[in-house]
Amino acid sequence: MLIRGKYQGASFFELLEVDFPHLHPAANARDRVDASALQGVPHGTTVLAMRCAEGVLMAGDRLATEGHRVASRDLQKVYPTDAHSMVAIAGAAGPAIEMARMLRIELEHYEKIEGEALELEGKANKLSQMVRANLPAAMQGLVVVPIFAGYDRRRRLGRLWKYDVTGGRYEEAEFESSGSGSLYARESIKKAWRSDLGRDDALRVSLQALADAADEDRATGGVDLARGIFPIVCFCTEAGVEEVTREEIERTYREHVAIAHHHVGSGG
Amino acid sequence: MSIPFYVSPEQLMQDKADFARKGIARGKSIVALEYDKGIVLLAENPSSLSKIGEIYDRLAFAGVGKFSEFDQLRKIGVRFCDVRGYAYSREDVRAKALANAYSQAIGDVFTQQMKPLEAEVIVAEVGDPHLLGQEQNTLYRVQFDGSISDHRGFCGIGGTVEQLEIYLKEHYRAGQPLGDAVRVGVAALSNGGSRIAADRLEMCTLDRERPGRKFRRASADEVAAILG
Numbered sequence: 001m002l003i004r005g006k007y008q009g010a011s012f013f014e015l016l017e018v019d020f021p022h023l024h025p026a027a028n029a030r031d032r033v034d035a036s037a038l039q040g041v042p043h044g045t046t047v048l049a050m051r052c053a054e055g056v057l058m059a060g061d062r063l064a065t066e067g068h069r070v071a072s073r074d075l076q077k078v079y080p081t082d083a084h085s086m087v088a089i090a091g092a093a094g095p096a097i098e099m100a101r102m103l104r105i106e107l108e109h110y111e112k113i114e115g116e117a118l119e120l121e122g123k124a125n126k127l128s129q130m131v132r133a134n135l136p137a138a139m140q141g142l143v144v145v146p147i148f149a150g151y152d153r154r155r156r157l158g159r160l161w162k163y164d165v166t167g168g169r170y171e172e173a174e175f176e177s178s179g180s181g182s183l184y185a186r187e188s189i190k191k192a193w194r195s196d197l198g199r200d201d202a203l204r205v206s207l208q209a210l211a212d213a214a215d216e217d218r219a220t221g222g223v224d225l226a227r228g229i230f231p232i233v234c235f236c237t238e239a240g241v242e243e244v245t246r247e248e249i250e251r252t253y254r255e256h257v258a259i260a261h262h263h264v265g266s267g268g
Numbered sequence: 269m270s271i272p273f274y275v276s277p278e279q280l281m282q283d284k285a286d287f288a289r290k291g292i293a294r295g296k297s298i299v300a301l302e303y304d305k306g307i308v309l310l311a312e313n314p315s316s317l318s319k320i321g322e323i324y325d326r327l328a329f330a331g332v333g334k335f336s337e338f339d340q341l342r343k344i345g346v347r348f349c350d351v352r353g354y355a356y357s358r359e360d361v362r363a364k365a366l367a368n369a370y371s372q373a374i375g376d377v378f379t380q381q382m383k384p385l386e387a388e389v390i391v392a393e394v395g396d397p398h399l400l401g402q403e404q405n406t407l408y409r410v411q412f413d414g415s416i417s418d419h420r421g422f423c424g425i426g427g428t429v430e431q432l433e434i435y436l437k438e439h440y441r442a443g444q445p446l447g448d449a450v451r452v453g454v455a456a457l458s459n460g461g462s463r464i465a466a467d468r469l470e471m472c473t474l475d476r477e478r479p480g481r482k483f484r485r486a487s488a489d490e491v492a493a494i495l496g
Contacts, residue, residue, distance in 0.1 A: 005347060012350055023355055105354055108481075112322050112346045 042071035047088035050175035055237035056158030063221025085150030090179030132167025181213030181220035288412035291386025297426025303449035322483035333387035363393030367408035375414020394474035466492035
């Protein structure tokens with residue numbers, strides 16, 4: 001297998017397609033699957049991204065649902081894809097996580113083969129092709145709608161893109177949210193977003209938006225204090241991707257977002 | 269129809285080996301050395317085309333000889349490891365499997381093709397103290413005929429490898445810090461002549477203490493700072 005491979009390019013996704021079709025994620029999507037069998041697969045919900053003063057922030061809740069049931073309480077939906085980019089996934093959890101993993105391998109593979117990393121726009125475009133390749137599965141109900149964000153080191157700013165199910169790619173100048181609770185999250189961010197949000201403010205706004213989404217949408221997970229489960233939040237700045245520690249998220253949540261101490265009717 | 273001349277297999281192999289050795293000896297040698305926190309790979313290389321490359325999380329590659337041939341081997345290694353890591357897990361990607369695959373492929377070319385590969389490679393794997401049974405560093409050398417050998421402490425490839433190893437056997441000390449390892453390695457590569465200048469050196473490390481991908485390419489300034 002070593003020397004006999006046909007593929008000579010720098011894309012891992014295409015390498016699988018040409019030389020290892022049995023490993024390619026789309027290998028089974030071509031077979032017609034009864035769509036009713038796919039209703040029970042786990043789905044992940046609200047994720048968001050917003051630009052801030054230092055770059056870009058990405059956050060996601062932790063819940064995955066199977067219809068009305070909880071599939072997982074601590075699913076990871078925000079993934080660093082390389083040193084300066086990250087992806088957030090919403091939709092059918094299996095293919096979505098696979099897509100995030102594939103993008104990470106794809107970017108690393110390109111970097112190793114070519115000796116230098118893709119530009120941020122190139123990375124966003126690569127994801128577009130993966131979403132498009134998932135279209136046959138999406139037609140059967142396994143929809144994956146990611147958000148891609150990163151720090152553009154040539155232009156010195158944070159950038160983010162949203163996608164549609166056909167692989168359409170749209171750059172957003174301010175913020176974006178995806179998943180079942182995205183409507184509420186977007187409304188929440190809209191009230192507080194400014195282009196020059198500092199780190200602490202951006203973190204607060206994102207946690208507030210996820211709390212608002214969880215409040216209105218039953219498929220979005222709120223903060224689970226009993227189990228100690230909090231959203232995942234990552235910043236991407238000139239220094240690279242940094243995941244915010246659980247302690248910092250918990251502190252910000254308790255100080256600025258939690259409303260448990262304002263008892264309704266307690267008179268103040 | 270002309271009848272081909274009979275050439276004995278011994279003669280054929282000898283000719284091929286001489287041809288490959290001559291090609292490899294035209295380039296500069298490369299050395300890989302273990303130091304206290306990982307493995308450092310050093311090559312005399314004034315051009316921007318690199319001879320040392322990242323293969324996977326804990327794996328690095330170095331090649332001497334004909335650039336097009338060893339660079340092709342490097343790319344094949346990246347593909348081999350990325351596919352394995354994707355199909356199994358990242359921890360299943362090991363130097364031994366890659367070195368064996370190289371040995372097979374290079375050996376096949378040597379026996380079956382008219383022209384053997386004029387290339388020799390090192391596969392280096394840095395140990396991970398958190399993975400039980402994978403704590404040790406490993407260094408493999410695969411030669412132009414597919415013969416494979418594993419090495420402790422240091423490993424050289426290229427035309428001057430004999431002198432290189434004689435020098436290192438005398439001067440290399442296990443467990444030395446990065447600076448000392450680099451100075452010993454550069455002295456070995458300089459092969460008795462004046463020391464190679466920092467801007468003509470390619471230096472990469474597999475640093476055990478980095479999270480995730482251990483491979484790192486040192487800048488010319490870093491190399492200059494180490495050599496002093």
